[in-house]
Amino acid sequence: MPVINEVCREISSIPLEKLSEIYVDEGKKRQEELDLPDLPKAVRGEVVTRFAPNPNSALHLGSSRAAILSHDYAKKYGGRFIVRFEDTDPRLKRSDMKFYSMVKEDLKWLGCEWDEIYMQSERMEIYYRFAEDAIKKGLAYVTECDSQRFRSLVLKSMPCPDRDLLPEEQLERWNKMLSGGYREGQAVVRIKTDLEHPNPAVRDWPALRIIDPERYSHPIAGKKYRVWPLYNWASAVDDHLMGITHIIRGQEHFVNMIRQGYVYEAFGWAYPQAVHYGKLMIEGGSLSKSDIERGIKEGKFSGYDDPRLATLIALRRRGIEPEAIRKMIHEMGINTNTATVSLDILYALNRKIIDGVSNRYFGVFGELHRLNLEGIPGQLTVSLPRHPSDPSRPKRIINVNSGGVVIEDRDYSGNLGKEVRLIGLGNFKLLDGGARFVNNDLNYAKGLPHIHWVSENQSIDISVLMDDATELRGKTESGITYEAQGSHVQFEREFFAKIEVIRPDSVYAVYTSR
RNA sequence: GCUCCGGUGGUGUAGACCGGUUAAGCAUGACGGCCUUUCGAGCCGUAGAUCGCGGGUUCAAAUCCCGCCCGGAGCACCA
Incomplete structure (x- = not known):
């Protein structure tokens, strides 16, 4: 009991803000850990x-x-x-x-x-060096069989005849590849795997091929190289050299793991943990x-x-x-x-x-209806919160004169003749082209449809790029121009959007989601 | 066609290797309520899966075995 009392005293001595900080931190930490299940064979500090x-x-x-x-x-x-x-x-x-x-x-x-x-x-010499090494060791060979011929042979688990050429001859061919003695498609380096492998795609896969630099230059290397490694060769060499312990990639690479396994085994390297x-x-x-x-x-x-x-x-x-x-x-x-x-x-x-950071604004879109407000004093100034759960943000101050407000067609047509709550303004009866003030009783407003509006004399044009690439046009509060470019906002009862361009008289935003 | 990998409520995922107090957890979506001067957020509640299908092993299977169906990937001198 004394212990409990002590802990209670200790906790209550911490200021509330501090306490919530601690609490959030703990929650966050736990969340992170929960998020990612363990990786197989992962050692702390060595992944x-x-x-x-x-x-x-x-x-x-x-x-x-x-x-x-x-x-x-x-x-x-x-x-x-x-x-x-x-x-x-x-x-x-x-x-x-x-x-x-x-x-x-x-x-x-x-x-x-x-x-x-x-x-x-920028690592081409490395791939070349390992290729030469593989050829010398008889792990790879240079074949002049074209892809068609190779394919038909390999499907029958048969080798191209030049698979069995001596390493010296292979090396000669390799140098011929590098020096330009072959044209595109005339020779390719293949890795010896297992011609009996049940998956033909694994059998003696290609590692390096010729690409004519005069026809296809590289944005970085230019015309410097005419022999380029294929994915499996470059990847196998790099993963080893870079000390990759875990490869996380799509399942389309599943057979690549098997293919590269032959290189790793032949060179005596350890293949990383691959997760697909x-x-x-x-x-x-x-x-x-x-x-x-x-x-x-x-x-x-x-x-x-x-x-x-x-x-x-x-x-x-x-x-x-x-x-x-x-x-x-x-x-x-x-x-x-x-x-x-x-x-x-x-x-x-x-x-x-984004909910917490998004300031709220009124925006009306599509077909609009202008309402003369009847029964209000000459001018009304209303202040609305920028965020419903953060009263500390500066209010939106909006002036409405008898010139009136603009509302959307869906709110207008659906409620014509009925009483509605114009949020922040008061309760009104919707008439043809106007709205008659009823009262400003919040309790009274409870049962009424709440609709938003834009003050006619304090509005600017807005265009929203929607998720289907169409543009939605409308009006919004001119106060929105104080938003920073790139900020998130919510148009109440409409959607969230990101402000892209702000001009003095118009705003361009991109639709985020409802 | 051949070779792989999958198949849990609308969607995503946990559980499956070590079969039994979880006959299925979580999230998101749906629906309803509360709150709120938003159809957002938050809170509360409801519905929703006999774990692809069929068989087998077992006292007992989402979990093990076999067959089938469906989905995805690979079968390039692409990555």
């Missing part, structure tokens, strides 16, 4: 993960899964997080300078700061890079930040906070089943974050 995007497009919700999970797991265990641009295909999946920086921006925004960053196009998550689909939308790229090229989308896209840059523009994305991704975890998520979940998570 190294990587996120390996191809800089040929912008990051989207799907890519954010690998990024967030890789980053957060590294941090959870006090390890390192590496970003590695996989830009080794100047032909089919060309990288573009603008995406290197765009991806970095996206990652920073997501809160996935990296400890190290690399570009594979299932396909993430989005209700009613596409998460495919190629769909996004094509849509933009065809002009179907206005750009990477088109509000219909699930790119990070579009979500950011719309007012989705990175923490909402993070929470959603954490909730899905790394399980391997195929998930079709609804954006509503993201919106719900996001609303909880």
